[in-house]
Amino acid sequence: MPVLSLGEVACLATVLGPLSHLALWTRLDIDSESHKLLVLANLIVLLSPFALYARGLSWFEAISYSFISQICYAASLFASIGAYRAFFHPLRTYPGPFWARVSVFWKVKQFTKSDFQAFEVIDSLHREYGSVVRIGPRQLSIKEPSAPAIIYGTGTECRRLKHLENLRKNLQSLSDPHEHKARRTVWEHGLRAQACQSYLPQINEITNRLCERLASHDGQQVFVNDLCHWYTFDVMGRLGFGRSYGQLETGKAHPAIEKVQNFLKAGVIAIQFIWVINFLHLFPSLEDPMEDLRLWSEQLLEERARNRRSQEKEDEERDLMSYVYQSRNQVDSKWPMTEKDIQEDAVTLQIAGSDTSYSVLVNSCHFLANYPRLQTILRAEILQTFSESHDNGVAPIWSKLASTQYCPYLDAFVNEILRMFPPVPQGTWRQTPLDHPIELEGYVIPPNTIVSCPIWSMHYDERCFRQPDSFIPERWLDRAHPDSQADLLVDKRAYMPFLLGGMNCAGKYLAIMEIKVCLAKILKQFEITFPKTQSISGISEIQAQRTRDENLRKRTKDYLTMWAGEVEVCFRLRSTTKS
Numbered sequence: 248m249p250v251l252s253l254g255e256v257a258c259l260a261t262v263l264g265p266l267s268h269l270a271l272w273t274r275l276d277i278d279s280e281s282h283k284l285l286v287l288a289n290l291i292v293l294l295s296p297f298a299l300y301a302r303g304l305s306w307f308e309a310i311s312y313s314f315i316s317q318i319c320y321a322a323s324l325f326a327s328i329g330a331y332r333a334f335f336h337p338l339r340t341y342p343g344p345f346w347a348r349v350s351v352f353w354k355v356k357q358f359t360k361s362d363f364q365a366f367e368v369i370d371s372l373h374r375e376y377g378s379v380v381r382i383g384p385r386q387l388s389i390k391e392p393s394a395p396a397i398i399y400g401t402g403t404e405c406r407r408l409k410h411l412e413n414l415r416k417n418l419q420s421l422s423d424p425h426e427h428k429a430r431r432t433v434w435e436h437g438l439r440a441q442a443c444q445s446y447l448p449q450i451n452e453i454t455n456r457l458c459e460r461l462a463s464h465d466g467q468q469v470f471v472n473d474l475c476h477w478y479t480f481d482v483m484g485r486l487g488f489g490r491s492y493g494q495l496e497t498g499k500a501h502p503a504i505e506k507v508q509n510f511l512k513a514g515v516i517a518i519q520f521i522w523v524i525n526f527l528h529l530f531p532s533l534e535d536p537m538e539d540l541r542l543w544s545e546q547l548l549e550e551r552a553r554n555r556r557s558q559e560k561e562d563e564e565r566d567l568m569s570y571v572y573q574s575r576n577q578v579d580s581k582w583p584m585t586e587k588d589i590q591e592d593a594v595t596l597q598i599a600g601s602d603t604s605y606s607v608l609v610n611s612c613h614f615l616a617n618y619p620r621l622q623t624i625l626r627a628e629i630l631q632t633f634s635e636s637h638d639n640g641v642a643p644i645w646s647k648l649a650s651t652q653y654c655p656y657l658d659a660f661v662n663e664i665l666r667m668f669p670p671v672p673q674g675t676w677r678q679t680p681l682d683h684p685i686e687l688e689g690y691v692i693p694p695n696t697i698v699s700c701p702i703w704s705m706h707y708d709e710r711c712f713r714q715p716d717s718f719i720p721e722r723w724l725d726r727a728h729p730d731s732q733a734d735l736l737v738d739k740r741a742y743m744p745f746l747l748g749g750m751n752c753a754g755k756y757l758a759i760m761e762i763k764v765c766l767a768k769i770l771k772q773f774e775i776t777f778p779k780t781q782s783i784s785g786i787s788e789i790q791a792q793r794t795r796d797e798n799l800r801k802r803t804k805d806y807l808t809m810w811a812g813e814v815e816v817c818f819r820l821r822s823t824t825k826s
């Protein structure tokens with residue numbers, strides 16, 4: 248005979264819910280610990296009927312007591328957590344949608360409802376609630392020009408969250424600033440300007456392959472997205488492993504890359520549930536979607552090592568890995584860089600370096616086709632550069648393409664693309680210190696808060712960029728330039744496509760170089776137009792341009808990195824190129 252009735256057990260469990268929440272859950276770092284609590288809770292659920300049966304209850308009684316008590320406990324625990332987050336949490340004074348305070352499910356629902364236009368969701372929240380919005384139970388989105396320096400800048404007190412590092416340890420996930428710095432220093436040897444310039448012949452070779460493919464479709468409608476994706480991955484493969492993925496030759500996506508892409512699409516949802524990621528970490532035997540790419544890179548790195556036994560060979564054609572292997576031993580001995588670390592990072596770099604630059608190229612093709620006047624100006628600038636570089640080597644040409652003195656429009660064009668379509672639209676998360684708050688523009692941000700600056704919204708902030716919805720590269724031209732519209736650029740602090748500080752984009756120089764070289768070669772050889780089927784009639788050309796830009800924005804998706812909207816244009820070989 249049970250000591251307590253079923254009703255009494257239900258009441259007791261209901262009281263225990265909020266009590267354990269206050270005693271335990273509010274004190275723990277719930278994101279890091281909840282997976283352990285989840286395992287414990289499951290064990291209790293499984294074992295409690297047996298325990299009760301052993302105490303003399305019948306099976307029926309044991310199961311009903313266990314079931315009722317667990318339901319009551321879980322319901323009151325979740326109610327307590329919800330009430331705490333909504334009304335008593337240190338972030339309670341920050342504005343934001345009610346349900347966003349209670350659970351991350353709200354954000355996930357909005358992201359999926361918007362068809363993965365997370366940047367639009369966040370942007371509309373800022374328009375409704377102001378520059379600091381609570382977008383999750385312990386997360387603030389901050390759209391203030393001074394915020395990036397405080398959150399991401401050099402010497403910041405904010406840190407990366409640890410959960411991604413628990414899943415995979417690589418340059419992009421390391422949370423300890425010292426360990427990160429040690430690892431990053433190694434990669435920086437191969438990513439600084441001087442090193443990147445030594446890769447110009449390889450980039451040039453892959454760009455020529457892209458142009459050959461475009462020439463083979465002379466004047467026909469081309470779906471640009473796949474081509475640009477293949478191009479950027481082929482470049483990264485060539486620089487990272489000494490061998491391109493060969494996608495531009497075969498006209499097909501590499502299977503390992505395709506698999507990773509599908510996985511990354513789910514990333515924007517998965518990353519919201521920090522505790523799920525921690526939970527997955529407990530099951531190392533789960534299939535790893537990155538495994539194929541990792542194995543492939545392992546094989547290529549071995550092949551590369553075989554081909555480059557001698558130092559002369561290493562010096563003959565420098566690639567990213569040659570710098571890494573050369574400098575890995577200089578890393579602080581506290582954090583030695585193993586072969587496996589190099590492989591992990593190499594894979595990360597492949598993705599970080601391709602999934603970002605590709606969207607810039609796709610969007611560039613759209614804007615070049617949409618603004619023929621700009622195309623003409625850019626082409627003139629580039630042809631002048633090529634004609635002045637009598638020595639036909641790529642390095643002298645690049646030094647001019649990179650210079651705002653020689654190619655101010657190219658620079659302004661790329662800046663404006665990166666402003667309007669930043670490849671990492673939501674920015675990345677950081678966490679405020681665990682033991683004290685930080686202050687930002689008069690806001691006191693409590694300890695252990697997840698903070699982020701939404702790059703997309705910052706780039707459309709009217710306080711910083713006048714006419715933010717219009718594509719106006721001239722805003723980036725120096726005031727001395729006759730076409731300058733520098734007044735449209737009010738506060739440059741809000742411009743941060745690569746973020747800033749010690750954990751910002753490590754491949755910034757390489758990215759800009761690859762994009763400019765590629766655009767210059769395309770513009771030199773081709774006229775870019777929209778196919779006739781895409782013409783919009785009945786409105787002025789200016790309105791049609793706006794409509795096309797707006798439609799591109801509607802087609803753009805945000806899977807942590809930007810997935811460019813589909814762009815189809817015609818590349819017609821210029822008559823001088825043909826002859």
Ligand code: HEM
Nearest residue numbers: 418419599600603604671675745746750751752753754758
């Ligand atoms: C236009 C192109 C690109 C953009 C807009 C871009 C942007 C970004 C952003 C916003 C981050 C996150 C920084 C943070 O968490 O604070 C990042 C990280 C990173 N990017 Fe890029 N990226 C681009 C191209 C590249 C390329 C070509 C590479 C090639 C090597 C690269 C390598 C990396 C790496 C290694 C990281 C992690 C850095 C670290 O944790 O230290 N990126 N990038």
